[in-house]
Amino acid sequence: MIKGLALRLSWPYVGEVARSLLGVVLAVAVALHWGSAPAAIAAGGSAAIAGATALQDGTRSRIQLVVAVSLAMGAAAFLGALSAPHAPIFVVVVGLWCLIAGLVWTLGSNAGLVAAAAAALLVTSSAVAQPFADVVTTTVLTVTGGLTQAVLVAAWPRQRWQIQRLALTNAYRSVARHARLLATEPVDAAGSALSFDPTPLISLRDAFTGSDRQARRRPPAFRGLYGLPERIAMTLAALGPSAGTPEVAAVLAAAADVLDGIAGSGRGAHDVAQRELLRLDTAVAAITGSPAAAGRRLQTQLWEAATLRFTGSAVPAGTVQELRRPPVSELAAAARATLLTNLDWESPILRHAVRLAAAAAIGTAAARGTGMSHGYWIALTVVMVLRPETAHTYTRCITRIAGNAVGVTVATGITAVLHPSGVVSALLAVAFVGIAYAVSGIGYAALSAALAAAIVFLLDISGAADSATIKELLIATVIGGALAVASHLLLPDRSLIRLRQRAGELLKAEIDYAAAVLRAFVHPLHDAAELDATLTGAWQRATRARSAFEAASGSVRAEAPEVRRWLMTYRGALNAVTGACATLESHLPTPDVAVDRRFVVAVDDYVDSLRGDLPSAGQPWTVDAAHLTEADQQLKQAAALLAIDNAGQRVLVAEVATITRHLLAIAPPVGFTRVG
Secondary structure (H helix, E strand, C coil): CHHHHHHHHHCCCHHHHHHHHHHHHHHHHHHHHHCCHHHHHHHHHHHHHHHHHHCCCCCCCHHHHHHHHHHHHHHHHHHHHHHCCCHHHHHHHHHHHHHHHHHHHHHCHHHHHHHHHHHHHHHHHHHCCCCHHHHHHHHHHHHHHHHHHHHHHHHCCCHHHHHHHHHHHHHHHHHHHHHHHHHHCCECCCCCECCCCCHHHHHHHHHHHCCCCCCCCCCHHHHHHHHHHHHHHHHHHHHHHHCCCHHHHHHHHHHHHHHHHHHCCHHHHHHHHHHHHHHHHHHHHCCCCCHHHHHHHHHHHHHHHHHHHHHCCCCCCCCCCCCCCCCHHHHHHHHHHHHHHCCCCCCHHHHHHHHHHHHHHHHHHHHHHHCCCCCHHHHHHHHHHCCCCCCCHHHHHHHHHHHHHHHHHHHHHHHHHHCCCHHHHHHHHHHHHHHHHHHCCCCHHHHHHHHHHHHHHHHCCCCCCCHHHHHHHHHHHHHHHHHHHHHHHHCCCCHHHHHHHHHHHHHHHHHHHHHHHHHHHHCCCCCHHHHHHHHHHHHHHHHHHHHHHHHHHHCCCCCCHHHHHHHHHHHHHHHHHHHHHHHHHCCCCCCCCCCCHHHHHHHHHHHHHHHCCCCCCCCCCCCCHHHHHHHHHHHHHHHHHCCCCCHHHHHHHHHHHHHHHHHHCCCCCCCCCCCC
16 A cells, blocks of 8 residues: 555656656657658657656746757757767767766756767767768757657646636735734724635645645655745734734835735736835834744745745745846856765766766676667766765666666567567557656666666667667676666775765654654544555554664774764653654544644644755755744744634644654754765
């Protein structure tokens, strides 16, 4: 059942997957008509990679990303095809490209995967030598294949995003109305504090997360779209008791105007939000006394919401003075600075880049030196299995190698028997790409097998494979896998870096366990067996992560006092989190107990803050201390809404305070920030 849940969580929108696969078929068909088999291979690969890019969740324009990826694929195909006839030059090109591709992981996981895919496209360009005119044609068709996905994205936009945009607009307008009412009528007819209706906020969260909220982690900017309105509403509730004072009323009125601007569209909305944010800054500066902290928090949240709305970036509030998208020069400078910080021999990203470049270059040289007809699969296997991982490295690497071998065997066997070619071979490749999407939540082996099979069908678009090809491809796959494993053996990450990574995985597993328990209090499952399976699965993952952490700590020389103190602090904090979760499990409420929906919103936001942001590749998992503290405060305020029969939820509030206190003690990691 847990595997089925993982599959449902990872399955993208079916319509978008169909659109992406259609783009691959169109790209191959056009390339076969106007170019050659190598051009069709490159165009199909480019379309598949661009299509996967278009499926990523985020706030930036998908069309811009797809265009950028298409150009990168064109550059890889051009360099690979141009240098392929000259073995020494081709080996150098492969090595340099893989070195850069490895460093690109510093910009994010998606960027790193795209760079690795481009390296795979470059490596396979050596399969067939081409004259210069055909090289140019191949490059043009490669870019065109990727741009096909951009055209399909524009013609077939994500329907769900339209629903999400409408829900986001309704939520911000609802919060704006509440802020305006607080400014003018802070109490209702009965003299009680005015409360907000959480229905639009719950609808917003449902529109973004659907029914698969558990364990889904989206990019920070994407999750902020539905999380920020909830946090703003909770901060307005904190300002409610002081809404009768002129200073707080002025802040609430300005906040309402800002929210109206964020909910609007067009240039006018941007100008309104920019103008009213400046008025809000002035109003907040005038607040004194106890409401000042909540006013500053509201100011921070509104700047963050406006920045996210009009720039598409999760920029920390207060760091910008103008709502604008950063120009390309600023983005390039930031990327360059990030890359430079990882040009350190202690960096796991640099070590990964060196491993990838060395193994791919050696594999390419070996293939050229031995004259293997399918020798490019050596470097291709290296590119497919190596990742900047410092935990479970060998297990994951070997699992991917085994998956590649299975995929190669199955696909080559089908090709050797049926000899599909042209569009038929492309359709088989597309079918296995679809299978890769379907099994992406099951594990590394299934995903690697599906991708390897798809690549086999795409590369053998002429249908020339025979029974001897299976043996050649398996030998090349094994050699490439051996080079990948050997690169880790000869150039491993530092032991303390591996320990930090294990610690991050343990923290992530404990957070998943805590999130599952917390959500059971406000989203109870009526099926006791399903609830038990969910909590048991989360607990078992945490137990395995703890064993891996202890094994890593046992292999590290903890002679430095700061390392010993860090280990004691980390163990103590996570043991306390486990104890709090065990207490919560023993007080789970019955499903028929009604809970105020505003409290549900506060718990959901706390779970989001608990999970934190996805770390960069090679970095350990941490929690966002500022967001976690804010969410904890809002949860305590929402506890006043609980009824007398909400005994279990009151226990939750107390144990959440324990969880927050101990997690803040280890976020960010203390003891050593630079290890070697």
